[in-house]
Amino acid sequence: MGQTLRSQHPDRCITPFRDRHSPGSHLDAVGTYRGDVFDLNDRIALVTGAGQNIGAGIARALAARGATVHVNDVVAERAQQVAVAIRQDGGRAEATPFDVTDLDAVATAVAGIGPVDVLVANAGNGGVGGLPLAPFRDLSPEDWRRIVDVNLFGVMNCCHAVLDGMVERAWGRIIGIVSLAGTMGTRVGVTPYSAGKGGAAAFLRSLALENARSGVTANAVALGLMDTGNPTSLTGIAKGIPVGRLGTPEDVGAICVYLASEEATWVTAQTIHLDGGTSPT
Ligand SMILES: NC(=O)c1ccc[n+]([C@@H]2O[C@H](COP(=O)([O-])OP(=O)(O)OC[C@H]3O[C@@H](n4cnc5c(N)ncnc54)[C@H](O)[C@@H]3O)[C@@H](O)[C@H]2O)c1
Numbered sequence: 001m002g003q004t005l006r007s008q009h010p011d012r013c014i015t016p017f018r019d020r021h022s023p024g025s026h027l028d029a030v031g032t033y034r035g036d037v038f039d040l041n042d043r044i045a046l047v048t049g050a051g052q053n054i055g056a057g058i059a060r061a062l063a064a065r066g067a068t069v070h071v072n073d074v075v076a077e078r079a080q081q082v083a084v085a086i087r088q089d090g091g092r093a094e095a096t097p098f099d100v101t102d103l104d105a106v107a108t109a110v111a112g113i114g115p116v117d118v119l120v121a122n123a124g125n126g127g128v129g130g131l132p133l134a135p136f137r138d139l140s141p142e143d144w145r146r147i148v149d150v151n152l153f154g155v156m157n158c159c160h161a162v163l164d165g166m167v168e169r170a171w172g173r174i175i176g177i178v179s180l181a182g183t184m185g186t187r188v189g190v191t192p193y194s195a196g197k198g199g200a201a202a203f204l205r206s207l208a209l210e211n212a213r214s215g216v217t218a219n220a221v222a223l224g225l226m227d228t229g230n231p232t233s234l235t236g237i238a239k240g241i242p243v244g245r246l247g248t249p250e251d252v253g254a255i256c257v258y259l260a261s262e263e264a265t266w267v268t269a270q271t272i273h274l275d276g277g278t279s280p281t
Pocket residue numbers: 048049050051052053054055072073074075078098099100101122123124125126127128150154177178179180222223224225226227228230
């Protein structure tokens with residue numbers, strides 16, 4: 001049991017927070033965080049769709065905390081550029097291009113990486129073909145399938161490839177990047193996208209519960225509108241964000257660092273809204 005520390009005030013004794021908390025806590029003897037909080041050294045991370053924008057921000061953030069990051073994108077040159085930039089900044093990163101909708105390609109790539117500790121399933125939007133903004137009545141079944149394919153099956157394919165290893169090693173972090181379009185709904189013309197994102201969040205929730213005793217957590221981060229070059233038809237939404245600005249890749253990187261960390265071990269089966277206050281709970 002921990003000793004009692006005497007504070008500067010002679011009448012007050014402080015029981016170390018670590019001893020009130022849990023063994024091996026990330027808190028030091030006087031209850032302040034040690035410098036290595038959210039340390040991702042020795043972790044191997046795979047971030048899908050990380051060749052630009054949000055995924056690139058996530059990859060940079062994980063690498064900055066010490067992770068070795070496999071930068072995935074279906075466009076190999078994008079993955080390569082992000083990996084090179086992270087290495088130039090002193091981080092550890094490899095380009096690992098594949099298409100998340102191709103189950104065999106995902107399995108082969110993950111086998112090539114070896115153990116994956118952290119999966120951030122970020123690849124989404126409209127996938128390779130782009131995201132049409134159109135009423136459901138004007139969309140074709142091919143559009144629905146293509147969009148659900150990347151936003152839902154892409155996530156499932158990647159989880160399937162990494163999960164056995166995480167369970168065997170009794171440690172893993174799975175983070176899916178979803179959207180308010182999938183949790184709240186929207187009328188901007190993205191119904192298949194909403195279906196894919198809502199499906200991914202629901203999938204991750206049950207996956208988390210199914211594996212909750214295994215040391216593997218799974219969570220979804222539902223993003224509001226981000227500053228990633230949106231069509232002008234969406235600028236009206238930006239004005240309504242309570243904090244008064246769009247989200248950034250750095251905002252998403254920060255929450256992914258936390259969810260990937262040892263400290264987030266009790267956070268699982270959640271859909272966390274990262275949206276500048278757009279959807280108060
Ligand atoms: N931008 C927003 O406002 C916003 C809002 C909510 C949620 N999101 C979600 O955040 C994530 C990232 O968004 P973004 O704006 O950075 O996207 P983006 O379209 O700018 O970048 C996505 C990257 O994923 C890659 N990609 C597409 N299909 C792929 C596939 N099949 N396999 C591997 N890589 C593939 C693309 O080549 C691209 O480099 C997506 O899941 C998106 O749905 C974005």
